[in-house]
Amino acid sequence: MTSDGPVCISVINMKGGVGKTTVAALLGRHASLAGLKVLAIDLDPQANLSQAFMGDQYKQFLADKKPSIVELFNGFRPPTPTTRLPTSIDVEDVMVSNTSLGGRNLKLIPSRFDFSDQLIDAVRPDQRVLANVIADSSEDWDIVLIDCAPTESILTRVAYQASRYVLVPVRPEYFATIGFPLLKDSLDDFKGRNRGHTIEVAGIVINNSSYHYSGNRGGPERRRSTIEIKREGQKNEWHIFEQEIPFSRGFPKIMRGDFSHPGDAVFFPDFAREFFEHIGLDS
Amino acid sequence: MKDRTLTDELRLLVSRYGLDKVDVELQRLVARQPTTVTRSKPKPNGDVSRKARRPRARVKAPEYVAKMDIEGDRIATLLALAERFEAKSFLPRCADIRNFCHIHGIDEPASKSRAGAIPRLFKHLAAMDPNDIQRLLDENAFSGPAELGPLADAIREHGRAARGPNAVREASATFREPPLPQDEAGVS
Ligand SMILES: Nc1ncnc2c1ncn2[C@@H]1O[C@H](COP(=O)(O)OP(=O)(O)O)[C@@H](O)[C@H]1O
Ligand SMILES: [Mg+2]
Numbered sequence: 001m002t003s004d005g006p007v008c009i010s011v012i013n014m015k016g017g018v019g020k021t022t023v024a025a026l027l028g029r030h031a032s033l034a035g036l037k038v039l040a041i042d043l044d045p046q047a048n049l050s051q052a053f054m055g056d057q058y059k060q061f062l063a064d065k066k067p068s069i070v071e072l073f074n075g076f077r078p079p080t081p082t083t084r085l086p087t088s089i090d091v092e093d094v095m096v097s098n099t100s101l102g103g104r105n106l107k108l109i110p111s112r113f114d115f116s117d118q119l120i121d122a123v124r125p126d127q128r129v130l131a132n133v134i135a136d137s138s139e140d141w142d143i144v145l146i147d148c149a150p151t152e153s154i155l156t157r158v159a160y161q162a163s164r165y166v167l168v169p170v171r172p173e174y175f176a177t178i179g180f181p182l183l184k185d186s187l188d189d190f191k192g193r194n195r196g197h198t199i200e201v202a203g204i205v206i207n208n209s210s211y212h213y214s215g216n217r218g219g220p221e222r223r224r225s226t227i228e229i230k231r232e233g234q235k236n237e238w239h240i241f242e243q244e245i246p247f248s249r250g251f252p253k254i255m256r257g258d259f260s261h262p263g264d265a266v267f268f269p270d271f272a273r274e275f276f277e278h279i280g281l282d283s
Numbered sequence: 284m285k286d287r288t289l290t291d292e293l294r295l296l297v298s299r300y301g302l303d304k305v306d307v308e309l310q311r312l313v314a315r316q317p318t319t320v321t322r323s324k325p326k327p328n329g330d331v332s333r334k335a336r337r338p339r340a341r342v343k344a345p346e347y348v349a350k351m352d353i354e355g356d357r358i359a360t361l362l363a364l365a366e367r368f369e370a371k372s373f374l375p376r377c378a379d380i381r382n383f384c385h386i387h388g389i390d391e392p393a394s395k396s397r398a399g400a401i402p403r404l405f406k407h408l409a410a411m412d413p414n415d416i417q418r419l420l421d422e423n424a425f426s427g428p429a430e431l432g433p434l435a436d437a438i439r440e441h442g443r444a445a446r447g448p449n450a451v452r453e454a455s456a457t458f459r460e461p462p463l464p465q466d467e468a469g470v471s
Contacts, residue, residue, distance in 0.1 A: 033386065055429035057422055059437040098418060100379070100425045103386040113442065258428035260378035267290075 004280030008144035016150035019207035024147035030272040032106035034283040036142040042111035050110035165202035177232040203239035375427040
């Protein structure tokens with residue numbers, strides 16, 4: 001077993017619906033089942049990653065007012081029906097483990113969709129909170145995966161602060177690369193302000209997330225955009241992964257905890273293996 | 284992995300003839316098929332051996348657990364899980380059992396039925412850390428696919444409490460389908 005050591009990766013694309021959450025969740029699951037210790041962090045106020053991992057438990061989580069990333073940022077738990085003072089927050093309390101999607105080796109820091117409000121309300125949200133949390137528990141993980149929101153915000157900075165790599169899923173469609181210059185600028189700006197921090201794009205993964213791209217349906221449009229993605233990638237010296245993620249109705253099913261008929265989603269590990277090898281992690 | 288080979292062979296064909304030609308040829312083949320396409324081999328009629336077999340009485344999970352040799356402190360949790368298994372609120376479907384085995388690194392049961400999986404499942408559960416069994420119970424884990432309706436309700440409820448009546452909009456965006464590309468959405 002050779003490995004370059006524990007690593008933190010943010011799954012980012014300034015576009016929505018490209019498969020960030022799907023990729024983050026399934027990479028987490030893959031790593032966990034391979035025996036790696038995984039921390040998955042939901043940085044998207046939409047909380048899709050949390051819902052995917054927790055399924056029906058997410059209802060209870062909301063009802064019980066369990067702590068989430070919101071409380072991690074606030075640094076305390078507000079009073080609840082059972083506690084009548086603000087209480088200190090223990091990172092362990094925030095983590096959800098043993099989910100049916102993530103398995104035994106994965107822990108999740110869940111999100112809530114009042115997260116963005118809370119950050120806007122805060123005078124100066126500290127973009128290093130998450131990096132600190134990870135640093136404090138760094139011995140517990142082989143891999144940390146952060147699922148990001150589709151818009152550039154303070155949360156993008158929060159993700160960068162913790163990450164060594166950025167993974168970018170794209171859909172092979174017209175406009176696929178429109179976000180690339182934005183991402184490049186945003187990363188360059190971050191690097192300029194944080195000179196001691198090494199962060200780079202681990203690569204672009206083509207995710208055929210619509211049936212329009214499967215088989216011949218994507219047609220010349222699909223081929224053109226793939227060429228475009230490769231050209232724009234090369235321009236920025238960003239790696240493009242060989243393995244594409246196939247279209248499969250199995251993906252949305254798995255994401256809601258339905259493991260029957262995964263279809264072509266069974267090929268996801270082809271990409272996962274290539275990705276882990278590329279970043280120097282044995283899975 | 285039969286599908287894998289098929290994919291590889293198709294890739295080969297596509298690289299040799301191009302996607303369009305292969306696609307056209309496939310469409311042609313499909314069109315020529317009789318309307319009732321036989322997807323797999325039909326089962327042989329009159330499977331004597333099966334008919335001759337006496338139907339075995341189905342062992343229920345709680346009965347199975349009750350007969351197991353387990354220490355006193357974990358029998359109650361295990362029985363409770365067994366009850367849930369019978370009520371189909373724990374591992375309600377075969378696919379959930381497969382995933383459970385996958386996640387816990389145990390071989391899938393050979394049996395295709397839920398009942399047939401009981402021995403392997405409960406032997407594994409009995410050997411688990413009592414705290415972990417209790418957690419399965421407390422958190423109502425492995426209860427099958429998430430129901431999106433109640434989940435959306437819970438988010439809406441939480442949203443109202445957290446930030447007033449406008450909170451619902453974002454919640455409805457959860458698990459959305461990808462939007463149709465312009466050219467397919469009726470714009471020609
Ligand atoms: N390869 C794929 N095949 C089929 N559906 C996919 C695929 N990838 C993603 N999806 C679906 O597309 C939608 C958007 O994916 P998601 O991962 O939530 O994107 P993002 O996090 O970038 O917004 C979801 O409904 C998801 O299930
Ligand atoms: Mg997402």
